[in-house]
Amino acid sequence: MERRLSAALLELEARGLLVRLDQIRPLALHETMVMAAALPVPASLEIERFLHAGRTVLRRQIHAYLAWLDGPGRSARPDEQQHRFVLIRMRFNAVLSQFDTFTEVVTQRSESRTGVWLSGLDVLAADALAITPWIQDRPEVVTYLARGPGAAIRRARTRLPGGDASPVAIIRVPRERMVGHGIASSLVHEVGHQGAALLGLVESLREDVSRQRPLTPERVPAWRSWERWVSEVIADLWSVAALGISSTLGLLAVVSLPRFFVFRPSDDDPHPTPYLRVLLSCAIGAELYPHPQWADMARTWKELYPVADLPPERQDEFALLEAEIPAFALLLAEHRSPALQGRSLRNSFPLGQRRPQRLLKLFHQWRSDLGVLARQPPTLVFAVVGQARAAQLITPEAESELLSAVLRAWALRSSLSTHQTISTTRRLQSRAS
Structure with a gap:
């Protein structure tokens, strides 16, 4: 049976989707950033698995469509061939939108200072x-x-x-x-x-x-x-x-x-x-x-x-x-x-822990000691600094400098802790094998 022009055209379009799909790289290969600016490892793994699963399912759908188009779908009406392709292309665009959603989160991690601050904010959010x-x-x-x-x-x-x-x-x-x-x-x-x-x-x-x-x-x-x-x-x-x-x-x-x-x-x-x-x-x-x-x-x-x-x-x-x-x-x-x-x-x-009198007492005890602040719950640190700001005990300039420093400290500690855990796990697995 002679193949319709519509089937040939749609096959090329579907193969084009596969080419563009294969150009989407894992987020881990997408941006460069210092270690302290990276996403929390559990979050990064969740996102990569999610995006990989979406690409895998879509790739299977495209291959299944191409097989159908070359088999039973060869004699199908052109509008049916088009309908099935459009559904796949809509899914392709959804996968791209999902990728872009997470790319926006990752891209800023490469910005000077901002990336590390964001990593510190991840720690604050987890504590909250x-x-x-x-x-x-x-x-x-x-x-x-x-x-x-x-x-x-x-x-x-x-x-x-x-x-x-x-x-x-x-x-x-x-x-x-x-x-x-x-x-x-x-x-x-x-x-x-x-x-x-x-x-x-x-x-x-x-x-x-x-x-x-x-x-x-x-x-x-x-x-x-x-x-x-x-x-x-x-x-x-x-x-x-x-x-x-x-x-x-x-x-x-x-x-x-x-x-x-x-x-x-x-x-x-x-x-x-x-x-x-x-x-x-x-x-x-x-x-x-x-x-x-x-x-x-x-x-x-x-x-x-x-x-x-x-x-x-x-x-x-x-x-x-x-x-x-x-x-x-x-x-x-x-x-x-x-x-x-x-x-x-x-x-x-x-x-x-967050009554005004206690917050002010902690502010005077800690005296902007970064080593002490970095070991405290992040929400408590911001509560202490905010209470000091309300009492006019810290200037906006000093506040910004202090919080920038503590965000960097949380980001670095989180990154080092995660990588130390991974390294320890690998050593234990190596010994077990």
């Missing part, structure tokens, strides 16, 4: 996810920088282009926040999204808010707003629980915008109105770590953005929402999710 012991089977977390003021996360086990589940969590942090206490606020907020998803906190909190919603008609709208904003609020709580006032200071910097945006109605946005979000962060901090600093911070925020300049109806709206903030903050702190085994959120984080 491990801060509560109730998460089982924690995924690896990797970071990269992007322009813009906001951070974002692609959570582990959520869908990538093509529908495959991401093997790791990928956090995009704003380049303009490197390096200061604010970078931890943004990063740990995003880690909070991952932690909340693993513990099912958004769903259980929404149910709790719905059950506790006041019956008085004038209070109902405020609690409906809290219910809508729960996913972002729990991430803010996670950040405050890990970082103390450093989290609120970082949030304040992010949402310090022109007045229109600070007071703009949230509508369907899961983020609370910025004006209320800062006040709620202060209320959460006061609930977790009682101290006058939270009232001072809330008062300062109100002075920066006075409600009195708004139209009367908007003033009334914010007054109703503000009045409910303390009750909502208490509900958050006392929430007991099934995943927390009956414990409240308040008792699920190491709050005793």
Whole structure:
């Protein structure tokens, strides 16, 4: 049977996909970087296995299509031949998109200083996810920088282009926040999204808010707003629980915008109105770590953005929402999710280590000693430095220099520890054989 031109054309296109697929190299061969800037080895292995599996499956699909085209598909209608090819090409583009997603994470590791900082942020993110012991089977977390003021996360086990589940969590942090206490606020907020998803906190909190919603008609709208904003609020709580006032200071910097945006109605946005979000962060901090600093911070925020300049109806709206903030903050702190085994959120984080007085005491004890700082939990270090910043005990210049140094130290220690573990494992395997 004479072969149709359509089949010949589609065969060439399919073979072209194979050629381009074979040009995709493993990420380990893609970029050069110093050892301290490399991805955590477990994360790197997860990503490489994921991408390799995707390429392998696609290669088999292309070969199967070519075999079909040369056999039973030879007499198929041209539109059927085209339909099958288009599905494969869509999968090919999805594989490329997945590769590009992780390439963006890896490429910056070759940048001078930035790569090592990112490796240090990987360590900070891992510590932020491990801060509560109730998460089982924690995924690896990797970071990269992007322009813009906001951070974002692609959570582990959520869908990538093509529908495959991401093997790791990928956090995009704003380049303009490197390096200061604010970078931890943004990063740990995003880690909070991952932690909340693993513990099912958004769903259980929404149910709790719905059950506790006041019956008085004038209070109902405020609690409906809290219910809508729960996913972002729990991430803010996670950040405050890990970082103390450093989290609120970082949030304040992010949402310090022109007045229109600070007071703009949230509508369907899961983020609370910025004006209320800062006040709620202060209320959460006061609930977790009682101290006058939270009232001072809330008062300062109100002075920066006075409600009195708004139209009367908007003033009334914010007054109703503000009045409910303390009750909502208490509900958050006392929430007991099934995943927390009956414990409240308040008792699920190491709050005793992060009380303001203790943080300042640690700041004076450590005295910017890099050897001491590098051995501490990263979230605790950022909490200490942020508390010192709030107390005006450290300048922005000294803060940036100190945090840059400690990020490098964490990156180097993590890299050396990983390679030492690999070397020890290989020696043991050699002796066993």
